[in-house]
Amino acid sequence: xxxxxxxxxxxxxxxxxxxxxxxxxxxxxxxxxxxxxxxxxxxxxxxxxxxxxxxxxxxxxxxxxxxxxxxxxxxxxxxxxxxxxxxxxxxxxxxxxxxxxxxxxxxxxxxxxxxxxxxxxxxxxxxxxxxxxxxxxxxxxxxxxxxxxxxxxxxxxxxxxxxxxxxxxxxxxxxxxxxxxxxxxxxxxxxxxxxxxxxxxxxxxxxxxxxxxxxxxxxxxxxxxxxxxxxxxxxxxxxxxxxxxxxxxxxxxxxxxxxxxxxxxxxxxxxxxxxxxxxxxxxxxxxxxxxxxxxxxxxxxxxxxxxxxxxxxxxxxxxxxxxxxxxxxxxxxxxxxxxxxxxxx
Amino acid sequence: xxxxxxxxxxxxxxxxxxxxxxxxxxxxxxxxxxxxxxxxxxxxxxxxxxxxxxxxxxxxxxxxxxxxxxxxxxxxxxxxxxxxxxxxxxxxxxxxxxxxxxxxxxxxxxxxxxxxxxxxxxxxxxxxxxxxxxxxxxxxxxxxxxxxxxxxxxxxxxxxxxxxxxxxxxxxxxxxxxxxxxxxxxxxxxxxxxxxxxxxxxxxxxxxxxxxxxxxxxxxxxxxxxxxxxxxxxxxxxxxxxxxxxxxxxxxxxxxxxxxxxxxxxxxxxxxxxxxxxxxxxxxxxxxxxxxxxxxxxxxxxxxxxxxxxxxxxxxxxxxxxxxxxxxxxxxxxxxxxxxxxxxxxxxxxxxxxxxxxxxxxxxxxxxxxxxxxxxxxxxxxxxxxxxxxxxxxxxxxxxxxxxxxxxxxxxxxxxxxxxxxxxxxxxxxxxxxxxxxxxx
Numbered sequence: 001x002x003x004x005x006x007x008x009x010x011x012x013x014x015x016x017x018x019x020x021x022x023x024x025x026x027x028x029x030x031x032x033x034x035x036x037x038x039x040x041x042x043x044x045x046x047x048x049x050x051x052x053x054x055x056x057x058x059x060x061x062x063x064x065x066x067x068x069x070x071x072x073x074x075x076x077x078x079x080x081x082x083x084x085x086x087x088x089x090x091x092x093x094x095x096x097x098x099x100x101x102x103x104x105x106x107x108x109x110x111x112x113x114x115x116x117x118x119x120x121x122x123x124x125x126x127x128x129x130x131x132x133x134x135x136x137x138x139x140x141x142x143x144x145x146x147x148x149x150x151x152x153x154x155x156x157x158x159x160x161x162x163x164x165x166x167x168x169x170x171x172x173x174x175x176x177x178x179x180x181x182x183x184x185x186x187x188x189x190x191x192x193x194x195x196x197x198x199x200x201x202x203x204x205x206x207x208x209x210x211x212x213x214x215x216x217x218x219x220x221x222x223x224x225x226x227x228x229x230x231x232x233x234x235x236x237x238x239x240x241x242x243x244x245x246x247x248x249x250x251x252x253x254x255x256x257x258x259x260x261x262x263x264x265x266x267x268x269x270x271x272x273x274x275x276x277x278x279x280x281x282x283x284x285x286x287x288x289x290x291x292x293x294x295x296x297x298x299x300x301x302x303x304x305x306x307x308x309x310x311x312x313x314x315x316x317x318x319x320x321x322x323x324x325x326x327x328x329x330x331x332x333x334x335x336x337x338x339x340x341x342x343x344x345x
Numbered sequence: 346x347x348x349x350x351x352x353x354x355x356x357x358x359x360x361x362x363x364x365x366x367x368x369x370x371x372x373x374x375x376x377x378x379x380x381x382x383x384x385x386x387x388x389x390x391x392x393x394x395x396x397x398x399x400x401x402x403x404x405x406x407x408x409x410x411x412x413x414x415x416x417x418x419x420x421x422x423x424x425x426x427x428x429x430x431x432x433x434x435x436x437x438x439x440x441x442x443x444x445x446x447x448x449x450x451x452x453x454x455x456x457x458x459x460x461x462x463x464x465x466x467x468x469x470x471x472x473x474x475x476x477x478x479x480x481x482x483x484x485x486x487x488x489x490x491x492x493x494x495x496x497x498x499x500x501x502x503x504x505x506x507x508x509x510x511x512x513x514x515x516x517x518x519x520x521x522x523x524x525x526x527x528x529x530x531x532x533x534x535x536x537x538x539x540x541x542x543x544x545x546x547x548x549x550x551x552x553x554x555x556x557x558x559x560x561x562x563x564x565x566x567x568x569x570x571x572x573x574x575x576x577x578x579x580x581x582x583x584x585x586x587x588x589x590x591x592x593x594x595x596x597x598x599x600x601x602x603x604x605x606x607x608x609x610x611x612x613x614x615x616x617x618x619x620x621x622x623x624x625x626x627x628x629x630x631x632x633x634x635x636x637x638x639x640x641x642x643x644x645x646x647x648x649x650x651x652x653x654x655x656x657x658x659x660x661x662x663x664x665x666x667x668x669x670x671x672x673x674x675x676x677x678x679x680x681x682x683x684x685x686x687x688x689x690x691x692x693x694x695x696x697x698x699x700x701x702x703x704x705x706x707x708x709x710x711x712x713x714x715x716x717x718x719x720x721x722x723x724x725x726x727x728x729x730x731x732x733x734x735x736x737x738x739x740x741x742x743x744x745x746x747x748x749x750x751x752x753x754x755x756x757x758x759x760x761x762x763x764x765x766x767x768x769x770x771x772x773x774x775x776x777x778x779x780x781x782x783x784x785x786x
């Protein structure tokens with residue numbers, strides 16, 4: 001898989017190929033001082049072009065080395081701890097003598113396109129490859145022409161890039177948003193969730209119709225929500241729209257509000273249970289649990305419980321209690337259940 | 346579409362040379378009511394020249410801005426790179442007199458001579474609207490009859506004597522086509538555009554960038570498609586400031602997350618290898634807006650009084666001016682430094698000096714080679730001896746600009762004339778460049 005994408009991106013140098021293979025292996029389970037880290041690494045032949053393309057306002061060079069696995073490991077060791085919080089990325093600039101490495105700032109605006117979206121959006125240009133861990137021993141590679149997931153476990157995986165499962169979910173979650181932001185908000189939400197879930201341990205997300213009752217699946221016996229139902233839904237779409245407008249007028253302060261809100265979403269997703277959205281782009285609840293007949297206890301294997309909950313959510317979608325259901329497992333595998341013109345994907 | 350003057354000025358003088366007295370000139374002021382004509386003539390005959398000239402200027406500018414509104418206020422906003430001017434905006438309220446005159450000139454509403462007289466009139470009215478400074482003798486500040494008459498004639502010629510616009514203009518029609526039709530690369534319109542004047546090419550690009558930011562639906566699709574057709578056809582003709590405009594548009598769209606628009610502009614920039622002109626952040630926006638405010642106050646009433654605050658705000662942004670903002674910043678700070686034929690704002694000089702002291706030789710070279718020949722506002726100042734002399738003494742000599750080695754023939758000629766203080770040569774060079782910059786041959 002790795003060779004396929006490198007070939008598609010025109011990487012013919014054997015040394016580079018070996019270095020990138022080392023990078024992929026390192027990223028699949030990268031730890032420093034025992035802590036798991038999730039650095040996003042951008043490999044490029046032209047740092048200046050990449051900075052302008054991604055709208056990265058600053059780069060800091062930290063070292064260089066020849067085209068070898070040692071350089072890659074050294075680069076990660078020096079740069080990965082600086083990227084906690086995901087406001088900085090690692091860069092590796094390939095040159096005739098080897099690799100120069102350092103860190104790149106992420107775009108200032110929280111509504112800006114993500115690096116993976118931007119890189120995959122152009123079909124030609126200098127080499128630009130993005131690598132990031134998306135699950136247990138799973139690394140996503142994004143190039144100008146292809147994006148793919150490389151699994152380093154023995155398990156047979158067939159699914160594509162994680163974002164491909166998020167996109168239908170987010171289309172449903174933005175279905176009733178204002179027309180002028182609908183498509184962009186859908187893409188934005190998918191990117192945000194993709195970024196957050198990369199660092200998580202798995203997740204369940206459901207979408208319901210606005211102002212609808214809590215689905216029976218998520219209720220206790222007494223009819224109350226089995227988890228946290230927000231008294232007032234958080235209108236992410238509205239804050240996104242306001243931020244976009246403010247950015248266009250040169251008032252970037254609104255971006256702080258959105259960035260702050262996204263941190264909250266990350267916290268909600270790190271909690272067990274289901275994150276509940278509605279189709280106007282609002283968060284309605286989190287830490288919600290599926291009320292399944294013969295439901296499991298805490299002693300059950302987490303993965304199994306998540307899968308069973310997802311199956312129950314699919315039934316809720318079929319019954320019309322929910323509009324869409326999504327699951328991401330700890331190994332990065334993901335699945336989505338969305339009605340499509342009377343059929344199911 | 347053909348490369349014609351967007352406004353067929355006709356070029357016949359509304360006010361014949363034989364009209365010499367206020368009453369004779371007033372007869373041609375179609376847009377003044379009979380009562381207003383009588384009042385103006387009376388003011389002149391009573392020697393109230395400042396009052397009369399001030400009234401005429403105000404009415405003249407209102408009438409001129411109304412005529413520009415026929416093109417569409419949003420189109421005017423696009424030409425001036427002012428997103429705050431929308432389709433329902435009143436230009437009388439939102440357009441400065443300076444911008445109105447400059448725009449009308451670039452659109453060919455006046456001949457170069459008429460334009461020169463109007464600019465003179467603007468300076469006269471502006472100067473005499475300033476409160477007297479300490480030590481200023483009231484007698485010496487009296488507007489002279491011939492100065493007032495010059496203002497009268499210029500205003501009537503430029504706007505008060507013109508009839509109301511009744512026909513659609515080719516330029517506004519072309520603008521509409523950019524968002525209502527999909528052009529093809531081999532389209533004769535695109536080919537003609539590639540061979541058009543610099544002003545026309547520049548304005549087309551400005552319009553396309555504005556449409557990329559503001560259009561919606563099908564009109565947006567056409568505009569984005571036309572960007573990918575037109576930009577490659579004209580990229581080699583664009584000056585650096587216009588290329589930076591395209592790059593800045595990409596950065597602004599990226600920051601606001603408008604994905605479809607970003608994607609189209611990115612494709613176009615890749616086709617022309619234009620990413621060198623994409624700034625890495627939007628710091629330049631703050632500089633451009635502050636520079637714009639300096640220009641606005643410099644060309645408005647009470648400019649000597651208002652310039653200090655505006656230029657200090659620009660200086661407070663820092664002395665390292667981002668390249669995308671350099672053209673506008675240089676125009677603003679040189680305007681303050683050179684002043685006008687009546688003098689300079691003394692209180693504004695320390696901040697102007699701070700900014701100019703931070704301009705490196707590379708940046709001076711960039712400005713002289715890439716920007717000065719199209720900087721109409723600065724070029725126009727060289728018609729008068731005082732700003733021209735200040736350029737030599739307070740700019741070229743003070744900041745050692747003579748040590749810059751321009752690559753362009755024009756830049757070398759300008760510096761040579763400046764260093765040797767050849768005033769007439771400087772005036773001739775800059776006047777010729779001025780007329781070329783506004784599209785006159």
